[in-house]
Amino acid sequence: MPRITDVRVYALKLPHEETYLGRLDDGSELTDDRGYVVREPWRSLYSARYETLLVRLTADDGTVGWGEALAPVGPEVPGHAVAALLKPVLLGIPTGAVRPAWHRLRDLMRERGHLTGHQADALAAVDIALWDLAGRQAGLPVAELLGGAFRTTLPAYVSGLPRDTDAERAELARGWAEQGAYRIKLHLGRGVDADLATVDAVLGADPRLRVAVDAHWAYGLPDAARLGRELQRRGRVLFLEAPLVPEDIEGHRELQRRLDLPVAVGEALRNRYEFAGWIGRRALSLAQPDVGRTGITEALAIAELAAVHHLPVAPHHSVGLGIVTAAGLHLAAAVADMPYFEYQPTTWNVASRILRTPLAGGPGDGIPLPAGPGLGIDVDTEFIAKHAEEIAA
Template identity: 40%
Template sequence: MADGLRGVNPDVSGRPASGGSGTLPGMKIARVESFRVVAQRDYEGSAGLRAATVEASGSSRPRALARNDGRHLCVYPAQAEVLLVRIVTDDGLVGWGEAHSPPIPRVAQALITDLFAPQLIGRDPLAIDAIWDALYASMRLRGYGTGVMLEAIAGIDIALWDLAGKALGQPVYRLLGGPYSTHIPCYLSGVPGATVDDRIRAARGFVAEGYTAMKLSVGRGPLDEDLDGVEAVIEAVRGDADVLVDAHGVYDARTAVAAGRRLERAGAGWFEDPLPPEDVDGYAALCQTLDIPVANGETECNRWQFLDKFRKRAADVILPDVCRAGGISEGRKIALIADLHNVRWCVHASISTPIHLAAGLHLAAATPNFLLCEYPQSFRTTPLANALVETPLRPVDGFMDLADVPGLGVSFNRDVFRELCLDEIDWI
């Protein structure tokens, strides 16, 4: 069905598009809706990391603290929470998007409901760039050019691209000018295990599944202990897989250099987010100092932030998140500006649904400087991911293959959707 929900009455969900099916002339946006979906998750445990779970002050909702050393506190929801966006045209065609907004999806939802939806009703849904500019401009002079504002825009933008693909009967990657390839290389993010031996066994298991790259985290314990564990995993899969290392922005400059030198000697594939994201000059110096590729960029939300990074040569590889950095439209601009500066990019994905991953995959297929797609461990463990859809997104031998189907190619399982959705639904 055009809605992406199996078994829904076409009069409610919208009819499938086949080469446009006469849906294009005069097509207008009729409804803009968003839905919070939530499920149990296993994020920190899956990554083999230390974490604490505490009750948020003044709230009965627990929050898992991914980094709790004081200065580098990062709050994650105890459950997986995302915001899905549904845009419906006046003739019933439906597009789906996702806003990556943990742990506060209600904030992005309020922006969409109160600020964006009134601007969208009655507009041509194929005017995607014009709509993006209008949404961005609506709060630009008040300083809202990043963060949850761009996450909310991303949800709208991705839904519009999905809708456009369905209206035109084409996959999104073809609308973007691709594909360069629909055979997308992936790395497994988050090697599970409470001990180093556990993680070695898990890493070898991933090699047996066909993965040629995987990511480990550091920065949660003593430096030597962290790096000893990483080196052991690297040695265990040497010659079969690259091990990428993520420090989550917790090091100072001296520690980052020391860690980077050691990772170079060990043969790590890249060193991700060693410094706080605001330290662009520090990243530029680190890129000049280290031989190991320095990767960053998952926190940046627009092309101007990335342009500053490129001009200063502050990244060897960038990791824009399509559901955080303004959606497919802005992600494409970021990727092409990166290409002008001879920088490769990778899809960043986290606790999310297949809408998020599919949006990144379609963008990857349509850009010349794409390198790797992150495949989060959470996609193997949480029902928010593959259990939510009719056709799971799973790499085979370390690759994802994009089908030649309209839009993003994601169809929800309506029963699971209803079970996980926190908001009222009137179209199932």
Template identity: 35%
Template sequence: MPRDPLDSIAKIESFIISIPRDTPYLGPLREGEFINEKGYLIRNGNRSIYPSSDLSVIIKVTAESGKVGWGETYGIAAPEAVKAIIDNLLAPTLIGKPVGQPAVMFEDMYDMMRVRGFFGGYYVDAIAGIDIALWDLFGKCTNLSISELLGGRRHHTLPAYVSGLPRATLQERCDMAQDWVAKGYRAIKFAAAVSDDGIVTEMAALREAVGPGVDLMVDLHWKFEASEAIRLIRRLEEHNLYFAEAPCQPEDIEGQARVARGIGVPLALGEEWRTVYEVRPRLTAATCGIIQPEIGHTGITSFQQIGHMAQAFHIKIIPHASISVGIFMAASLQATAALQRVPYHEYQHSIFDRNLRFVTGDMACAEGHYTIPTGPGLGVEPTEELFQYVVAE
């Protein structure tokens, strides 16, 4: 096997992380919602399952030189499945491979299972986590940031939109929105799944609370049939809606296209898409005006492919941010900084702020903007404190 002058991969390890939280993601439990014996809950508003703790999977790639790259993947449901794929299928095939070829290794890992239909789901999530670690390691070997490795940093900060208002009542959510505006944020997204007083009522109340100068978005959580969604979004437009996210079931390409044609604001889609093979038919069908890639699903290699494809369709990119201990958030900021047409990046404040202590570096979010971490690779590394939350096998 040809040896890369930079270094070669010696070891790959994965760790499941579970960080307890007092209030579940999206806010307090509603009537009929409960945490089951495995630590998960189902939200009545969108019938989706969530963990009661912050769950994630961390990947450590060690080179023969001793240099280390860190990755993280989407692990909020059954992270054991992702870990098994990494440990048993992917990691053994990469030992001895040259460090400086993360995109090649992404393609090789993807090809290993594509004939069995695994073009999405946990298999690609596992690839995504390793891919982030490989790019981080490559950056450390070259002393370049990931933004630089991807061709250059266009943005040194990124506007952040506040995602979610996890309070029990509408008045409390309006008060919380006003607090964020006072801190310098100019964009807020609310969640239809917990809009107990009605989605239109929530939108109207939030607009009154924050005034005309703040961009308001809504996440509709795949709740509606296309005609229902069009009628609802049209009513929200009266309150100057910035975008509507995920109105129809994600597999309903025709419904998404109908909604996009029938409304006067951009439709935002894509947090669940992992590769350009999922993105391309949806863009050619004109399903959205904003794409929301989630780097915990895509990794850096696929994230960039999706970002460049979106730019070819003249579509804006507003990356999604899920539960993260901070590693893939750094990756998302680094990769996003190398793209054009990025008006915002999602800011999961109830997760990002409290988990920032688990990474080193200067990554931050304040006064309406993300600070993109500086330094080689991701610009962050996990702290020792994080490993107190590793789930024992």
């Protein structure tokens, strides 16, 4: 059986003419010289560039597999975890034994409390690379290795309308509807009344439109409940995502108990054990694991856990590039109850910069599952060598 002989780790930070989610709320541009910036009124740090962590595994037969973690700021941090902690164990392991490798790598820091955070992100990149490598050696797409694809074209929703005013957002939404894309997620959390005004403006742009609301963890329970009730009353809302602070399981449980509207959670969670607490307490109705934070192995386990509780899975995806996007598509294809995939328009364009063949499709006609063995993509190694920083142990 072939074995891994080389592990390379890269931090990549790509500039682009339009930053993720557009300009800041004060109207200023998020530029490189400002470093990492909190996007008010949200709490998290954001970068002006598209940052990510890439991992390349090479087997003794010359086959290469690529992985990527969702690392929108500081990709060097999980990168050093791969180089210093995971690489020594990866060298020499059999390439086809992906799940045994995942268990062995997970357990390296498990008893020290590192099943989550940067260690989990590092493992996610490696796990994706292991699946890509196994698929390429077997001559099969990753979705087939996972048991087969339920669909080869994935329905999607547009995530984000990066404009400054509600009128501009409505106009952009109208343009998407004209292209046959009728599902749009709004990135809000700017106050209940302001959020509802944006929802009304976008819904008014075209009667075929339906929206979801990402509240970016901004609200307490009373405001989240008021927002949810008002969204329910409008009748064309798909789900309410991340309404309360991300550690408040009981608050989300109470909110979901009060609402018929699905509460969606998952991007901050890394493994089946975290999801088990949320799903078992009925604190969500739509699970959103992000394969760039869980890896493929764990994301599939999360999907099966959700299936036990009859919950749909709609994978989260934000600023990951072409490798993690392809991994998310293969995962989404292999999940039975998968209503839609998250399509970030600007990210989608940037994502293909690291590929020799761009990602295809869009939210109107659906996204085709990448064909070919492994993840079905062709990574531009020359581009990576030119633009990425290699991380050594």
